Amino acid sequence: MERILLIYDCPESPRAAQRILEAAGYHVTASSCGHIAMNIIYTARPALVVLDVCTPGKLIQNLCRQIRDQSESVPLLVLSFISDVEEVVLLLGLGADDCLAKPFMPREFLARARAAMR
16 A cells, blocks of 8 residues: 655645545545654655645745655645646746646546656
């Protein structure tokens, strides 16, 4: 069973993403603490990191940088209320492998997660 790390910034945020991934057979570890998440990336080597952030901007950018500094190879999928193409381009430039705007369709989210892990 592949492990996925879900990093989120608001308590109600990860429920949908976590349910979708677990229903597809993945083991999901969720964390709202960046420091703990970085330790998980280093020790558990997840097959995918999903960054589920409610507010686009500096928080996502900093987390993308930190994740890439911790591991250059772990796939990174960003979920956010991204409405600006420039923000998506910036996140991809900072190391995100894909960005998906909220609200998202479960099948598309799962397909993008699987594609990122390939």
